Amino acid sequence: MPEITLIEAIRQAMDEEMARDDRVFILGEDVGRRGGVFLATQGLYEKYGEMRVVDTPLAEVGIVGIAIGAALYGLRPVAEIQFADFMHPAFDQIVNEAAKMRYRSNGAWACPLVIRAPCGGGVGGGLYHSQCVESFYTHVPGLKVVMPATPYDAKGLLKAAIRDPDPVLFFEHKRAYRLIKGEVPEGDYVVPIGVADIKRQGTDITLVTYGMMLHFGLQAAEEIAKEGISVEVVDMRTLLPIDKKTVLDSVRKTGKVLIVHEDTRTCGYGAEIGTLIAEEAFEYLDAPVRRLTSPDAPAVAFNAGMRDYYLPNTQKIANALRELAAY
Amino acid sequence: MTETMTAIHVHARHREVGLSDADILEMYRLMVLCRTFDEHMWHLHRAGQIQGLHMSAMGHEAAQVGSTYAFQRGVDYFNPYYRGVATALTVGTTVRELMLPYYGRAEDPSGGGRQIMGHYGNRRLNIVAQSSSVGTQIPHAVGIAFAAKYRGDPIVSHVSFGEGATSKGDFHEGLNFAGIHKLPVVFICENNRYAISVPVSRQMPIENVADRAACYGMPGVVVDGQDVIEVYRVTKEAVDRARRGDGPTLIECKTYRLVPHSTSDDDRFYRSREEVAAWRERDPLRLTRAYLEGVGLWDEAREAQLRDACLREVKEAQAYCEQAPDPRPEDVLRPVYAD
Numbered sequence: 001m002p003e004i005t006l007i008e009a010i011r012q013a014m015d016e017e018m019a020r021d022d023r024v025f026i027l028g029e030d031v032g033r034r035g036g037v038f039l040a041t042q043g044l045y046e047k048y049g050e051m052r053v054v055d056t057p058l059a060e061v062g063i064v065g066i067a068i069g070a071a072l073y074g075l076r077p078v079a080e081i082q083f084a085d086f087m088h089p090a091f092d093q094i095v096n097e098a099a100k101m102r103y104r105s106n107g108a109w110a111c112p113l114v115i116r117a118p119c120g121g122g123v124g125g126g127l128y129h130s131q132c133v134e135s136f137y138t139h140v141p142g143l144k145v146v147m148p149a150t151p152y153d154a155k156g157l158l159k160a161a162i163r164d165p166d167p168v169l170f171f172e173h174k175r176a177y178r179l180i181k182g183e184v185p186e187g188d189y190v191v192p193i194g195v196a197d198i199k200r201q202g203t204d205i206t207l208v209t210y211g212m213m214l215h216f217g218l219q220a221a222e223e224i225a226k227e228g229i230s231v232e233v234v235d236m237r238t239l240l241p242i243d244k245k246t247v248l249d250s251v252r253k254t255g256k257v258l259i260v261h262e263d264t265r266t267c268g269y270g271a272e273i274g275t276l277i278a279e280e281a282f283e284y285l286d287a288p289v290r291r292l293t294s295p296d297a298p299a300v301a302f303n304a305g306m307r308d309y310y311l312p313n314t315q316k317i318a319n320a321l322r323e324l325a326a327y
Numbered sequence: 328m329t330e331t332m333t334a335i336h337v338h339a340r341h342r343e344v345g346l347s348d349a350d351i352l353e354m355y356r357l358m359v360l361c362r363t364f365d366e367h368m369w370h371l372h373r374a375g376q377i378q379g380l381h382m383s384a385m386g387h388e389a390a391q392v393g394s395t396y397a398f399q400r401g402v403d404y405f406n407p408y409y410r411g412v413a414t415a416l417t418v419g420t421t422v423r424e425l426m427l428p429y430y431g432r433a434e435d436p437s438g439g440g441r442q443i444m445g446h447y448g449n450r451r452l453n454i455v456a457q458s459s460s461v462g463t464q465i466p467h468a469v470g471i472a473f474a475a476k477y478r479g480d481p482i483v484s485h486v487s488f489g490e491g492a493t494s495k496g497d498f499h500e501g502l503n504f505a506g507i508h509k510l511p512v513v514f515i516c517e518n519n520r521y522a523i524s525v526p527v528s529r530q531m532p533i534e535n536v537a538d539r540a541a542c543y544g545m546p547g548v549v550v551d552g553q554d555v556i557e558v559y560r561v562t563k564e565a566v567d568r569a570r571r572g573d574g575p576t577l578i579e580c581k582t583y584r585l586v587p588h589s590t591s592d593d594d595r596f597y598r599s600r601e602e603v604a605a606w607r608e609r610d611p612l613r614l615t616r617a618y619l620e621g622v623g624l625w626d627e628a629r630e631a632q633l634r635d636a637c638l639r640e641v642k643e644a645q646a647y648c649e650q651a652p653d654p655r656p657e658d659v660l661r662p663v664y665a666d
Contacts, residue, residue: 015637025477051477057507062500063467069470069484070457073404075477080540089496090655093466096458105448105456141663167592241664 009151028080084119099142121300132263156191202232337621340595390580392559462492491522506543509574552580
């Protein structure tokens with residue numbers, strides 16, 4: 001199997017879905033001639049033309065609102081928000097409109113659309129090109145929220161998202177775009193939405209994570225394996241709906257759990273996973289549920305020292321695992 | 328026809344804009360039906376017989392019927408706003424369908440008991456399900472128009488809103504995109520001079536919403552929203568233009584709501600009684616009736632007959648809605664997703 005980058009996997013998914021289904025089109029800022037500021041849509045404008053790869057004005061409300069209208073009419077829009085940090089103006093369109101369309105119409109209308117957005121820090125983007133915004137949306141019934149960590153999952157999940165009958169937010173960690181390479185089969189496949197994946201088998205501690213943190217988590221697990229600690233790494237891949245069974249099965253096996261995410265701590269995704277475990281696997285626990293997250297400061301600072309202090313990394317995860325192992 | 332109806336002393340404008348006698352009479356029927364419904368619901372609310380609230384179209388009937396009548400019902404897509412009672416009726420919503428949400432009944436086509444009144448969504452009629460956020464339907468209508476152009480379908484996308492919505496970014500972002508791509512959408516602003524209590528002078532520093540069309544490279548048309556024939560004429564032009572592929576139009580109907588914003592509002596805080604009384608003189612039902620009488624299509628007897636028929640229709644709908652089944656409480660959990 002050829003090895004490709006995460007962003008190449010995303011581009012392949014869109015390319016193949018556009019070739020397969022003429023209802024699929026892309027809209028967003030700079031997605032056309034420029035191919036996207038990260039080049040996620042590179043070459044698609046030339047291949048599919050300006051009606052199917054639409055350069056929009058700098059207007060997030062419009063991008064999402066127009067995508068909703070197109071979806072109502074039967075198209076399959078893939079909207080790109082250039083950075084997740086700039087998705088906030090479209091919150092009303094996403095939460096009040098897309099997420100509630102099926103429900104408010106008692107199933108008469110639906111809103112099958114994908115909103116892709118690069119997220120996450122560690123690339124020198126500062127406060128407003130680094131945010132993780134997933135928890136705003138994992139609170140919203142009616143949305144599906146996906147964050148792949150590997151090229152294989154990215155391609156398969158994006159194809160699943162484009163074919164999904166409901167709105168899907170698809171977050172792509174921008175640091176992973178070119179850093180992370182992996183084998184991706186040629187030809188069509190999907191990774192189903194709502195199914196987590198055990199990326200590493202283990203027996204002592206369950207590490208629940210997603211996105212870029214998966215890679216740091218896997219490195220940390222390798223590091224402390226040398227110390228005789230066996231870590232099972234669960235990659236959520238889909239954040240909403242939650243694959244409860246995979247998480248709970250792993251925790252019941254290991255009895256200890258560390259939840260890691262790059263987003264800030266309070267009311268973050270880990271709070272939900274921790275509560276799920278406390279409610280449904282309490283009697284299997286040998287230690288308190290632990291979280292390692294970015295601290296409750298607004299966002300990733302630009303200064304390298306401040307940034308490294310702020311973001312979780314391999315070393316911080318390894319230390320948290322050691323503490324948990326010793327409990 | 329009676330003797331009094333033969334005396335034609337008003338120029339028959341409706342024929343010049345392509346409306347037959349049957350058309351203009353149907354338009355007047357829709358206006359009266361809307362008014363009858365509005366008055367009835369207002370009274371039911373005041374009497375404590377329905378929960379929630381009522382938001383009426385009283386005063387807007389000509390703007391709504393005149394504009395909506397210019398679209399191809401059953402073909403075009405509609406994105407009305409909460410005040411669009413007459414819009415919904417003109418598209419083909421039945422009085423029963425309009426009334427079911429007031430009782431939260433299972434059969435309510437807008438949401439099966441989930442939505443409050445005034446949300447009009449109806450798959451059968453291509454009326455898109457609305458939220459209660461103001462102006463959010465504007466980019467949806469633009470997206471529908473984009474999709475129609477994408478597919479090569481000769482449909483036109485309707486969207487209506489009050490002037491209050493035009494302060495929102497959704498308005499700007501939607502019209503801007505529609506202008507850039509010359510999309511088949513007609514924007515209908517019902518400017519009734521107040522966003523609840525805030526007068527236009529505190530909403531915008533210019534006289535006309537339609538003047539903003541220049542920013543989006545589309546025609547902006549100001550029309551007397553109390554004149555159902557004029558509203559029809561300018562909207563028909565815009566709809567034809569859109570269907571030909573010549574792009575969008577922004578129409579501003581200058582109108583007035585004759586009653587408070589909703590049954591929960593008290594307009595005495597912000598409007599003088601003299602101002603309201605002056606606009607009552609220009610009540611679109613009154614103007615349309617005078618026109619019909621002037622061209623010899625109407626008289627007292629027909630008026631009474633129509634009013635009776637409308638009230639009967641509304642009361643029949645009420646009787647139906649009062650006994651219509653509620654949704655199952657557990658259905659509040661669905662449908663969140665397709666599966």
